[in-house]
Amino acid sequence: MDQNMIIVSSITMAMKGRDILFNQGIRAYVERTPQRYNGGRGCSYSIYVPSRSDEAAMVINDNGIKILGRYEKENAL
Amino acid sequence: MIYLDNAATTYPKPLEVMNAVQIAVRKYGANPGRSGHRMSMDSAMEIYDCRKRAARFFNASGPENVVFTLNCTHALNIVLKGLLKPGDHVVTSCLEHNAVMRPLQNLSDKGISYTCAKVFPGDHTATVNAFRDALRENTKLIVCTVASNVWGIRLPVERIAALGTEYGIPMLVDAAQGAGVVPIDVQDSGIAYLCVAGHKGLYGPMGTGMLITEKGEQLDTIVEGGTGTDSIRLTQPDTLPERFESGTPNMPGIAGLNAGLSFVEHKGVTTIFRHEMELMQKLYDKLSQMDTIELYTQRPDECYYVPLVSFNVQGKDSETVAAYLNQNEIAVRPGLHCAPAAHQFLGTLERGAVRVCPSAFTNSNDIGALLAVLLKIIVK
Numbered sequence: 001m002d003q004n005m006i007i008v009s010s011i012t013m014a015m016k017g018r019d020i021l022f023n024q025g026i027r028a029y030v031e032r033t034p035q036r037y038n039g040g041r042g043c044s045y046s047i048y049v050p051s052r053s054d055e056a057a058m059v060i061n062d063n064g065i066k067i068l069g070r071y072e073k074e075n076a077l
Numbered sequence: 078m079i080y081l082d083n084a085a086t087t088y089p090k091p092l093e094v095m096n097a098v099q100i101a102v103r104k105y106g107a108n109p110g111r112s113g114h115r116m117s118m119d120s121a122m123e124i125y126d127c128r129k130r131a132a133r134f135f136n137a138s139g140p141e142n143v144v145f146t147l148n149c150t151h152a153l154n155i156v157l158k159g160l161l162k163p164g165d166h167v168v169t170s171c172l173e174h175n176a177v178m179r180p181l182q183n184l185s186d187k188g189i190s191y192t193c194a195k196v197f198p199g200d201h202t203a204t205v206n207a208f209r210d211a212l213r214e215n216t217k218l219i220v221c222t223v224a225s226n227v228w229g230i231r232l233p234v235e236r237i238a239a240l241g242t243e244y245g246i247p248m249l250v251d252a253a254q255g256a257g258v259v260p261i262d263v264q265d266s267g268i269a270y271l272c273v274a275g276h277k278g279l280y281g282p283m284g285t286g287m288l289i290t291e292k293g294e295q296l297d298t299i300v301e302g303g304t305g306t307d308s309i310r311l312t313q314p315d316t317l318p319e320r321f322e323s324g325t326p327n328m329p330g331i332a333g334l335n336a337g338l339s340f341v342e343h344k345g346v347t348t349i350f351r352h353e354m355e356l357m358q359k360l361y362d363k364l365s366q367m368d369t370i371e372l373y374t375q376r377p378d379e380c381y382y383v384p385l386v387s388f389n390v391q392g393k394d395s396e397t398v399a400a401y402l403n404q405n406e407i408a409v410r411p412g413l414h415c416a417p418a419a420h421q422f423l424g425t426l427e428r429g430a431v432r433v434c435p436s437a438f439t440n441s442n443d444i445g446a447l448l449a450v451l452l453k454i455i456v457k
Contacts, residue, residue: 009316010306011110012141015125032113042308043111 003070004053005046006060007033014045017060021049026056037071048073079407079443084226084254084385084414084434086276086283091340094280094333101332108325110305120328127335128318134338135271136262137289144288144318145326149253150176152272152288155321156249157181157220159296163188165217168208170196170232171422172225175415177251181220193418196225198374199381201233208237212244219248223255227419227432228374229357229385231259235266242267247292253277257341258350258383263289278349279341280437281334284327293317300324344437353384353435360433360444361386369455373423373430387430390454395429398454402431405450409433 008014014030021028026049033044049056053070061067080088101123107116109124128140137143146152157180161167167184169177171193181191192211197203208219219241224231234255238248247269252261257278263271269292275285294315301313302323314320341349357377364370369391377384390398395411402409412429413420420426433447 009314010141010304010319011121012125012128012318013316015122016140019129030118040309041306042310043305044307 002053003057003072004049004051005031005033005037005071005073006049006053006057006067007038007044007046007069007071008060008065009068011045013065014047017047017063017065020063020065021047021056021059024059026052026059028056031073034074037069039069041068044068079446081433081435081439081443081447082408082410083436083439084277084432085410087278087280087436089438090282090333091280091337093336093340094282097336098282098329098333101329105328105332109328111303111325123332123335124326124328127331127338130335130338130342131273131287131289134342135256135273135289136264138264138291141317142289142291142293144290144293144321145331146272146286146288146321147284147327148276148286149251149272149274150286152286153177153220153249153251154180155288155299156270156272156290156296157184157218158299160218160247161189162217164215165189166213166215167191167218167220168194168211168216169219170194170204170208170221172196172228172230172232172419173220173222173416174226174251174253174419175417176253177220177222178418194221196230196232196422198228198230201236201381205233205236205240209240212246216244216246219246220251222251222253223259223261224383224385225416225419226254226385227387227414227416227430228423229254229377229382229387230374231381231383234261234268238267238269241269254383254385257346258353260346275330275334275337279334280337282330282337285330285334288321290317293320296321298323349437350379350384352437353439354379354382356435356439356441356444357382357384357386357433359441360448363444363448364388364451367451367455370451373425385432385434387432389425389428389430390451393454395431398431398451401454402447402450405453407447407450409447 038044105120109121194207275281304319399411
């Protein structure tokens with residue numbers, strides 16, 4: 001299972017994480033976190049990394065962005 | 078109209094600022110950071126872009142350290158009221174705007190004391206020593222302006238921040254008159270809290286300001302509410318910038334501020350400063366040749382002043398002079414400029430003064446026109 005969705009604390013940190021990943025050559029996108037994955041936090045944003053997600057998580061973590069969770073992206077409906 | 082009231086807010090705004098605001102209203106109509114649909118994400122992206130640009134402009138360590146506020150006063154209140162506790166002491170300067178003095182006065186009712194250190198125009202070392210002498214065991218904050226909004230007198234904020242670092246006291250800087258006019262590097266200078274007006278030297282729309290800090294998590298909040306994150310909790314998030322950005326942001330204003338920052342970046346802070354300073358030196362030189370003009374400071378120079386000149390006409394109060402200039406299509410600001418402390422310092426608390434402040438768009442013809450009308454006032 002590829003946990004290609006990385007939950008972070010805010011849309012600002014999601015956009016920052018996406019920028020950092022792009023600079024490292026890793027494609028990434030900012031998306032809303034589905035309610036069932038957000039750990040009961042309510043509104044939340046994630047970084048979607050289609051490939052190299054483990055490496056992406058390490059890069060994000062190394063750049064001081066706290067990862068609140070990971071899950072596999074589901075197809076819409 | 079010849080607009081020389083740029084210390085209050087810059088006018089005109091650059092064309093790209095006007096366009097950015099219009100585009101934001103037309104294209105980015107959704108609430109940023111609240112939803113996941115395309116328009117909301119585009120709107121959030123525009124705001125994030127401004128955060129990135131502001132972080133780069135002031136050398137903050139990351140875009141998350143840029144908090145958008147209503148104005149510089151709002152940002153100052155966030156820090157002063159979020160940090161200080163009963164029993165704490167604050168050192169400030171004798172030239173502060175009411176944006177600093179009124180919150181401090183309010184806090185003094187809650188057991189927080191303050192001392193105003195004397196500023197020595199033209200002698201940064203003496204000013205730093207005055208700040209050092211004002212420190213106490215319980216001093217928890219140093220707060221001062223980059224430059225007086227009345228006299229243009231610069232304070233050595235980097236040296237005062239270094240003094241704070243030496244004693245373990247954080248430094249709060251009111252950069253209402255400095256941002257976009259003089260270079261400010263928060264990481265290099267060790268400024269803990271930088272408060273900025275977006276609508277002055279950064280050429281953004283009114284209703285924009287910023288607090289730039291890495292230490293926001295140490296501050297209590299003065300406003301709580303929805304942030305679009307962690308909604309299940311009834312407590313305010315700890316993380317920046319959301320901790321201090323409750324409620325829907327001024328998205329069109331921030332888009333305009335982004336364009337204003339870009340304008341200043343492209344022109345260059347130093348280029349704008351030199352242009353404005355040349356104009357103010359020319360004005361000062363001419364005014365100093367007029368017998369009935371009262372000047373209160375030395376000739377402005379790059380080391381000790383920002384580009385701004387205040388004066389009075391002998392025998393006339395500042396409001397009368399400004400009203401006459403207004404009749405002649407010249408906009409300046411008379412009175413106390415919301416800074417009675419600065420007027421007290423140079424003895425103009427009773428009369429106020431006429432303040433002239435240029436922008437990147439001011440030219441020597443504008444200054445010439447001002448001088449021509451002043452000559453008419455003098456012979457009246």
